[in-house]
Amino acid sequence: MSSILTNVAAMAALSTLRSIDTGLETTQARVATGLRVGAAKDDAAYWSIATTMRSDNLALSAVQDTLGLGAAKVQTAYASMHSAIEVVQEIKAKLVAATEEGVDRSKVQDEIAQLQNQLVAIGDASSFSGENWLKADISAGGGTLGKNVVASFVRDESGNVSVKKIDYVLDASRVLFDEGGDLGILDGSTVIEGASVTVMVNVSGVVSEYSVASYTTDDVIAAGAGASTFDGSYATDGTDDYVKVGDDTWVLAVDQTTLTEQEVAFEDSGGNLWAVDLTSVAPSEIASVATFEVDALTSEAQFAGLVQMVDDALYLMTSAAADLGAIAMRIDMQEDFASSLSKSITSGVGRLVDADMNEESSRLKALQTQQQLAIQALSIANSSPETLMALFR
Known part of the structure; x- marks a missing residue:
């Protein structure tokens, strides 16, 4: 039936054109943004997961920055401790040389005094970003002072988040100087027994x-x-x-x-x-590596005790340097892991929300062709009432 009031063919053609336009708009948006899920209305579940993981990835990026800062602190402490070890080794060598008969111990003391001053200078300069791990006030904390380096950002299966840290405790066996007392490796008092x-x-x-x-x-x-x-x-x-x-x-x-x-x-x-x-x-003498005087000793037994004291300090310093080296190695490994994890998260989010550009470009071409055909069909449908006029001529 033909009607001049209701053009069924035009209505069908118009509906088809609107559907194609909607698909074309969606495809063009995907091509322009590169995202298959760009808003919550596209896919609420995937959009929510992607938004959360992007936020976590930003936090992980901040962790990588703090790991770099922590690595710098540890490397500064290690380099300073290594330099201090070399100085104490030199002091030990001077002491051993001073055991020889006929050696002018006052001259040896002059050399050792300069080395002791160098140890103090190393302790003062071992600071990065305002933190000094070789010279600290451990007395205030009862002999310990906690330090840490941010290591990772974690979200558990329940959605709870936390920041994990690498802990390092400063105590009498790890700091060279105690600012609040005399508990450090080099300023700690030692009784040298006769x-x-x-x-x-x-x-x-x-x-x-x-x-x-x-x-x-x-x-x-x-x-x-x-x-x-x-x-x-x-x-x-x-x-x-x-x-x-x-x-x-x-x-x-x-x-x-x-x-x-x-x-x-x-x-x-x-x-x-x-x-x-x-x-x-x-007889005994209270001394520390940073303050002892060779020419103040009164017996060979005390002199031997002094050599032992320096060797004990050297052992503690070597152990502390090994601890710092272990932390530096862990930070390097954590940096590599954080970088790999960030890439994995980025890749995982992309799998959820990124558009397949090959597919979208093919769909765009197809929809553009369908749009042209739909316009042509609508034009034909709109012209059909004109044929009815011929019946009335």
Whole structure:
């Protein structure tokens, strides 16, 4: 049936053209943006996932930046610790050289003092972005101070997010200097004990062991500046008295007339009685690697203790440098992982929302052709009422 009021063919052609225009608009948007899902209306689920993962990827990018900052801090601390180790090794070498007889220890001390000043300079300069991991106030925290480096951004299966960190604790075995006290490796106080000997002494009829300070013959002579006098197993330097208790081993003595309860250790040629001074303790000196003075030592035992103290400090510094190296290695690995993870997230989001440009370009061409045909069909449909006019002529 033909009608001049209702043109069914034109209505069908117009509907088809509108549908094609809608498809063409969608395809053109995909081609222009490169996105198959560019807004929530395109696919709410995929759009939500993509938006969340893009946000996480931005956070991960920030983590990569902080990893670079953390790596710089660790590298600064490691480089400084390595330099400090070299200086302490030099100090150790100077000490060993100073054990040789005839060496002017005052001159050795001048060299060591310069090396000690260099250690202080290294500690002061070991700072990056305002943080110094070799010189810190660990006393305020009870001997420890926590440091950390941001390592990763994590979202668990429940949607909860967290920032993971690499922790590093500064303590007496990892910092060179303690700003709030003397707990650091180089400024920590160390008691350098002198020599001691255990002697059996009869006191009031009871024989017991006593640990007392001991001295070599050279020590006794040095104490009296060469003026000591010897009488068999007794010696005096004018101030202190000594009795011999073993081969080249002397202990401080007291006048027996004031210690009637103790067994006589020696009777000198003048008839004086001498006993072991049980109150004498091994001489000691409080020192640190950053402050000790070689020419202040009074015995070879103390000198040996000083060498051991420096070697102990060197061991702690080497261990701390190894810890810093391990953290630096982990940061490098974490940087590589973060970079790979960021690329994977970007790729995963692309699979969800990116448009297939080959497919979209083919669809665009097809829709443009369909549009032209639909326009042509609509034109034909609109011209059909004109044929009815011929019937009335």
